[in-house]
Amino acid sequence: MIVIEYxxxxxxxxxxxxxxxxxxxxxxMPDIYTRIQAGTKxxxxxxxxxxxxxxxLGFVSFTPGYPWLIKTIIIxxxxxxxxxxxxxxxxxxxxxxxxxxxxxxNIDAYQEVEKNIEEEMEDAK
Amino acid sequence: xxxxxxxxxxxxFFTWLIVFVLWLAFTTSIEIYEVLTGLFISFIIxxxxxxxxxxxxxxxxxxxxxxxxxxxxxxxLIALVKANFHVAKIVLSPSLPINPGIVEFESKLDSxxxxxxxxxxxxxxxxxxxxxxxxxxxYIHWLEVKDSDSEVAFNEIAKQFEDVLLKxxx
Numbered sequence: 061m062i063v064i065e066y067x068x069x070x071x072x073x074x075x076x077x078x079x080x081x082x083x084x085x086x087x088x089m090p091d092i093y094t095r096i097q098a099g100t101k102x103x104x105x106x107x108x109x110x111x112x113x114x115x116x117l118g119f120v121s122f123t124p125g126y127p128w129l130i131k132t133i134i135i136x137x138x139x140x141x142x143x144x145x146x147x148x149x150x151x152x153x154x155x156x157x158x159x160x161x162x163x164x165x166n167i168d169a170y171q172e173v174e175k176n177i178e179e180e181m182e183d184a185k
Numbered sequence: 186x187x188x189x190x191x192x193x194x195x196x197x198f199f200t201w202l203i204v205f206v207l208w209l210a211f212t213t214s215i216e217i218y219e220v221l222t223g224l225f226i227s228f229i230i231x232x233x234x235x236x237x238x239x240x241x242x243x244x245x246x247x248x249x250x251x252x253x254x255x256x257x258x259x260x261x262l263i264a265l266v267k268a269n270f271h272v273a274k275i276v277l278s279p280s281l282p283i284n285p286g287i288v289e290f291e292s293k294l295d296s297x298x299x300x301x302x303x304x305x306x307x308x309x310x311x312x313x314x315x316x317x318x319x320x321x322x323x324y325i326h327w328l329e330v331k332d333s334d335s336e337v338a339f340n341e342i343a344k345q346f347e348d349v350l351l352k353x354x355x
Contacts, residue, residue, distance in 0.1 A: 078269060078273065081272075081273045081276050081277070084276055084277075085272070085276040088276060088281060089281075089283075090283075091285075093285065093314065093316075093326045094283060094285050094328060096314060097272070097311065097312065097313075097314055097326070097328050098272065098276060098311075101268075101269070101272055101309075101310075101311030101312070101314075102269065102272060102273065102276070102311065104265065104269070104309055104311070105265060105266065105269040105311075126213060127213035130210050130213050131210075131211070131213070133210075134207075134210055134211070140305075140309060141305070143308075143309065144304070144305040144306075144308035144309050144315075145305070147308055147314060148304070148305075148308055148314070148315055148316070151314055151315075151316045151326060152316055152317055155316060155317075161285060161286070161287060161326065162285060163284075163285055163286045164284050164285070164286075165284060165286065165330065165333075166286075167286025167287065167288065167330050167333040168286060168287045169287050169288055169289035169324060169333070169335075170287045170289070170316055170317065170324045171287075173317070173319065173322075173324065
């Protein structure tokens with residue numbers, strides 16, 4: 061039991077550290093795409109381990125504790141489903157709004173595709 | 186369309202099972218009233234939703250596939266933790282060593298659901314973000330482009346996930 065409790069504290073601390081790093085990443089990155097990367101990504105492990113740590117702490121502190129654990133695992137799964145969908149929608153929306161990604165070597169494979177899609181849409185009109 | 190009747194029943198039961206397991210997880214109780222209510226309510230919900238919930242029905246539940254699903258979760262968690270530490274290192278280093286760009290690669294997966302899982306896994310692993318999926322081509326925003334060649338990008342980003350997914354969805 062004491063091992064699980066310390067594991068829970070470790071997970072909560074790890075989550076807090078990664079959430080802080082996510083915030084720092086948003087502050088330091090140069091453009092929207094890299095900010096999405098830093099922000100939503102560091103928060104995946106951050107939010108997941110924070111919530112899971114809370115669940116483990118509930119598991120050892122209450123009797124019966126297993127509802128805590130199961131419900132927090134459901135929250136973790138929902139975060140894992142919702143997070144990539146929202147960051148993908150943000151990135152694609154930003155590209156459709158013609159925000160050019162910051163690149164050092166000008167690598168942008170999506171440019172051509174986006175042009176073709178726009179031309180097709182204008183033809184359709 | 187020959188076995189459409191069987192697949193309707195199989196889809197319905199698959200949805201019922203998933204919704205009922207979710208009910209059990211939420212209530213975390215095995216009292217008889219709770220279980221009976223759960224069976225009834227999840228059946229009604231699955232009646233309305235089974236058409237769009239699953240396309241394969243009970244076929245997705247063979248034990249070998251379940252083992253690969255568990256393997257996929259482990260592969261994914263290891264990649265997630267590794268990549269998180271990697272991005273943390275980038276954020277903390279004073280020179281900010283990034284070389285962002287959008288790369289493309291082609292995937293061998295043909296099921297829509299598998300493609301969604303692959304794209305979501307790529308987005309969840311830090312350092313890579315799927316911008317769009319058109320047909321079989323994935324467009325990935327990559328924080329540290331090592332090579333804009335699609336072969337290299339595929340091996341670096343998606344190969345570990347796709348290998349397992351191909352075994353689940355084949």
